[in-house]
Amino acid sequence: MTLLSRRPGSFGGVVLSRFQRPGQVIVGGFAAVIAIGTALLALPIATTEGEPAGTLPALLTATSAVCVTGLITVDTDPHWSVFGEVVILLLIQVGGLGIMTLATLFALLVSGRLGLRARLLAQAETKTLHGADLRRVIRRIVVFSLVSETVLAVVLSLRFALGYAEPPGRAIWLGVFHSVSSFNNAGFTLWTDGMVRFVADPWVVLPVAFAVILGGLGFPVVFELLSNWRRPRTWSVLTRITVGVSAALLVGGTLLFTVVEWQNPRTLGPLPDHVKFMAGFFTAVMPRSGGLNVIDISAMRHESWLATDILMFIGGGSAGTAGGIKVTTFGLLAFVMWAELRGEDRVNVGHRRVAGPVQRQALTIALLGVGIVAAGTFTLLAMVPHSLDRVLFEVVSAFATVGLSTGITPQLPPPGQLLIIVLMFIGRVGPLTVFSALALRERTRRYELPEERPIVG
Amino acid sequence: MTLLSRRPGSFGGVVLSRFQRPGQVIVGGFAAVIAIGTALLALPIATTEGEPAGTLPALLTATSAVCVTGLITVDTDPHWSVFGEVVILLLIQVGGLGIMTLATLFALLVSGRLGLRARLLAQAETKTLHGADLRRVIRRIVVFSLVSETVLAVVLSLRFALGYAEPPGRAIWLGVFHSVSSFNNAGFTLWTDGMVRFVADPWVVLPVAFAVILGGLGFPVVFELLSNWRRPRTWSVLTRITVGVSAALLVGGTLLFTVVEWQNPRTLGPLPDHVKFMAGFFTAVMPRSGGLNVIDISAMRHESWLATDILMFIGGGSAGTAGGIKVTTFGLLAFVMWAELRGEDRVNVGHRRVAGPVQRQALTIALLGVGIVAAGTFTLLAMVPHSLDRVLFEVVSAFATVGLSTGITPQLPPPGQLLIIVLMFIGRVGPLTVFSALALRERTRRYELPEERPIVG
Ligand SMILES: [K+]
Ligand SMILES: [K+]
Structure with a gap:
């Protein structure tokens, strides 16, 4: 008997019958894991001091870990004990793989088979093809x-x-923690200044950046690339757009940050030229949505913040560990716009036509994202004395589960921290899933069971 | 023989044969009027001092007037002479009516008839129904x-x-100038502090607000309301969306500004309660896109700036004097999003279905607007030391031809002023028209000859 069994009368059957929609199960699953994480982090043994951390810091940290974001109000290493850090690491792994993926795996391991309902749920989360x-x-x-x-x-x-002459045990722990954090785009580090100390070390900067890109491409694209990377002509629309838009954003972002920050004495200015490019590359990778930093984010120029906002909002690939509206959504909308400007009736990517419903879905995801960010920014602006630069940055970072910060999150009043928590949750679960869980939808939509359409969002 | 005659060999025919696309004629017409205005304002008699104003202030003022925006680098009244102010007034009137409308009128007055080509051009600008x-x-x-x-x-x-005991001549001039400026949503005033002195005077505040709303609804909607206001069930989709969204934004905006600024000692704080509501209403009207102010815009709270940014970006009605992406575009996108969230295949407004191509066109207009504002903001941020709040506000104000300002435009370096000029021009002519004029479009698109579709943008 498993959580996902559909046999009537079983525990799983009872649990599932209470939730009529896949969205509710996914939202409920994430919420349950966050609740467990909060309870564990609120234990006295979770902190170095041995004092309970308090509900709000525990809740924010657990949400940040499960939603693979990385925004924090207490520094991870001095504040949390080894127990606390292990809890955070597990929450990151659970959140990165995805609740339904893990539940499905669990069901497979226990019973060796899956009911139809469990299959549909797991497909909704992993966005795998029907059948x-x-x-x-x-x-x-x-x-x-x-x-x-x-x-x-x-x-x-x-x-x-x-x-760095770390003792073996410490070196392994640091390696494991930052490996899991990087691959799952979680944005947590055990250093209070992020990874600034490694800015000139390619042995740290490049593997971490590579892991963030790999984890953020999304599993469907990664698997297609693994089996078919030699034959780009056979790639699906999803993979073409993901790879093309990602490459363009990475190259453009690297150039932009390197040029804009080149002479900034508080960021790239003091560094040797080749290190400037490497740091610019790292800074361009992290908005999608790794969330680590090798330069002081709060010291970047205002136009770099705006560029980071945009890159964070776009995010990474679908059905992976990245957040944002996803590069596929952004790329599809760009194709739609271009077709319209060229006066063409059909939207073609490569040699395939993009179906109308997918265009409308991409539009909805982008508009929902804009609406949520605007509402969140307005609300937070009303709570704090900071300017739009910093408030917008933090809101986009939370919504796109990035975790980069200009430093205001730890200073936020409790209602502001709750807002950040809500934004991280909506951002990770996905606005459409949250909306579907709210039961405002009349019918089950096809994109909960995608067919031949590229994934957006 | 008229400018718009299509007889081959005629002057009009020669002029038109050089421009293959309606977009080029509209862009060229606006540019020509701006050039004439710049030349006139650069004359010594245009300034009070009798010294030539210089090319850049003359160009910026002429562009601001023709594009009915109102952003300025020199104060209108002390700087420009009566001659200069009359030139500005004429430019506002020409820009507000629209270049092609005036040219068509001219052709009608002279020849009493119009060729097919002239008809198409005028229809492209006034967005009237084919036939x-x-x-x-x-x-x-x-x-x-x-x-x-x-x-x-x-x-x-x-x-x-x-x-106010103004002498008759001065009172008439003030009345005429501010009437034309208000109705055409031009944002120019003859007082250096805008209309702050009239904040408590309903005899000025309410007529001006009413004129801005009326002029900003767009002529097609105004005419439908004039002939059919008693029978809302017969209204077109265009009128339904324009009236509904406008009403919602005006009510919501009034409440928002009144509440947010209620205790702000530098804006509504010192005013009596009923005046606060009136000033809040005026402040909610002006982003669409009147551009006048009865409270100090630069003293508003940051969240009010953000709300103003959003209202300015949305703008007013199509085919009138307002700017922005237009309430129809915004309303249509909201309907599309809602249909998608509800899982409905068709987008219905009232009892009519919105055609797919119109949805795609609305999407394109909104995305182009976002892209232009983002690029303009990034560029301006790189030029000046101001924060995102102020820079974004000024860029949106220019692009949406609003003219509200937090005060940075007069301080901008020349390249920044040129950017504002370009943004005003693109905003007034319309990004789609500019794009079409650039000849990047393969075919003539149907929305240059709208049929049964609601107007967007
Ligand atoms: K992250
Ligand atoms: K204006």
């Missing part, structure tokens, strides 16, 4: 994540041990 | 504008003469 072999997909997701994290952990641990 | 009696439409636009402006001028002149 695909779900069991194989889930297994590949988990194996791929663990293998990638292990490789990165080994590289980082060796570097911390050999390059 | 409608264009001559009658143009005549109604001009008569309606002049009658409205005359009535408002009389009201204001009487008030200035009786309530």
Whole structure:
């Protein structure tokens, strides 16, 4: 008997019958894991001091970890004990893989089979094709994540041990923590200044950036690239747009940050030229939505903040660990706009036509994102004395589950912290899923069971 | 022989044959009027001092007047002579009516008939229905504008003469100038502090607000309301959306500004309660896109700036004197989003279905607007030391031809002023028209000849 069994009368059947919609199950699952994480982090043993952390810091940290965001009000390393940090790491792993993916895996491990309902739920979260072999997909997701994290952990641990003379146990812990944090785009570090100390170290900067990109491409794209990277002509629309838009944003972002910050004495200014490019690249990777930093974000120029806002809002690939409206949504809308400007009736990507409903779905995701960010920014502006620059940055960072910060989150009053928590939750679960869970939808929509359409959002 | 005659060999025919697209004619027409205005304002007699104003102030002022925006770098009254102010007034009137409307009127007056090409051009600008009696439409636009402006001028002149003891000649000039400026949503005043001195005077505040709303609804909606206001069930989709969204934004905006600024000692704070509501209403009207102010915009709270940014970006009605992406575009996108969230395949407004191409067009207008504002804000941020609040406000104000300002435009370096000029021009002519003029479009699109579709943008 499993959580996801559909046998009537079973525990799973009872649980599922209370939730009529996949959205409610996903929202409920994330909320349950956050509640468990909050309870664990509120224990006295979770802090270094041995005093209970308090509900709000525990809730914010647990939400930030499960939603793989990284915005925090207390510094991870001095504040939380090893127990607390292990809890955070597990929450990141659960949140990164996704609640339904884990539940499905659990069901598979226990019973070896899945009911139709569980299949639909897992498909809604992993956004796999209808009819695909779900069991194989889930297994590949988990194996791929663990293998990638292990490789990165080994590289980082060796570097911390050999390059920074960390004792072996500490080096391994640092390697594992930052590997899981990077691959899952979680944005948590064990250093209070982020990764600024490693700005000139390619053995840390490049593997971490690579892990963030890999984890943020989204599993469907990664698997297609793994099996088909030599034949770009055969790629799906999803993979074409994800790879193309990602490459354009990474190249453009690297140039932009490098040029804008080149002479800024508080960021790239004092660095050697080749390090400037590497740091510019890292800074361009992190908005999608790694959330780590090798330069002081609060010291960046205002136009760099705006560029970061835009990159964060766009985010990374669909059905992975990245947040934002997703590069596919952004790319599709760009194609739609271009077709309209050119006076063409159809929207073609490569040699395939993009269906009308997908265009409308992309539009809805982008508009919902704009609306949520605008409402969140307005509300937070009314609560704090900070200017739009910083408030918008923090709101977009929360909504897009990025975790970069100009430093205002720890200073926010409790209602402002609650707003950040809500934004992180909506951002990770997805506005459409939240909306569907609110039961405002009349019918089940096809994009909960995608067919031949590229994934957006 | 007229400018718009299509007889081959005629002057008009030669002029038109050089421009293959309606967009090029409209862009060229606006540019020509701006050039003439700049030349006139650069004359020594245009300034009070009798010294030439210089090219950049003359160009910015002429562009601001023709594009009915109101952003300025020199104060209108002390700087410009009566000659200069008359030039500005004429430029506002030409810009407000629209270049093609005036040219068509001219052609009608001279020849009494219009060629097919001229008809298409005028339809592209006035966005009238294909097959409608264009001559009658143009005549109604001009008569309606002049009658409205005359009535408002009389009201204001009487008030200035009786309530403020202005001498008759001065009272009439003030009345005429502010009537034309209000009805055409031009944002120019002859007082350096805007209309702050009239904050408690309903005889000035309410007529001016009413004129801005009337002029900003757009002529097609005004005419439908004039002939059919008793029967809302018969209204077109255009009128339904324009009236509904406008009413919602005005009520919501009034409440928002009144509440947010209620205790602000530098804006509404010192005023009596009933005046607060009136000033809140005026402040909610002006972003669409009147551009006048009865409270100090630079002293408003940051969240009021953000709300103003959003209202300015949305703007007013299509095919009138207002700017922004237009309430129809905003309303249509909201309907599309709502239909998608509800899981409905069709987008219905009232009892009519909104065609797919119109949805795509609305999306394109909104995305182009976001892109232009983002690019303009980024560029301006890189030029000046101001924060995002002020820079974004000024860029949106220019693009949406509003003219409200937190005060940074006069301080901008010349490249920044040129950017404001370009934004005003694109905002007034319309990004789609500019794009079409750039000849990037393959085919003539149907929305240059609208059929049964609601107007967006
Ligand atoms: K993150
Ligand atoms: K204006």
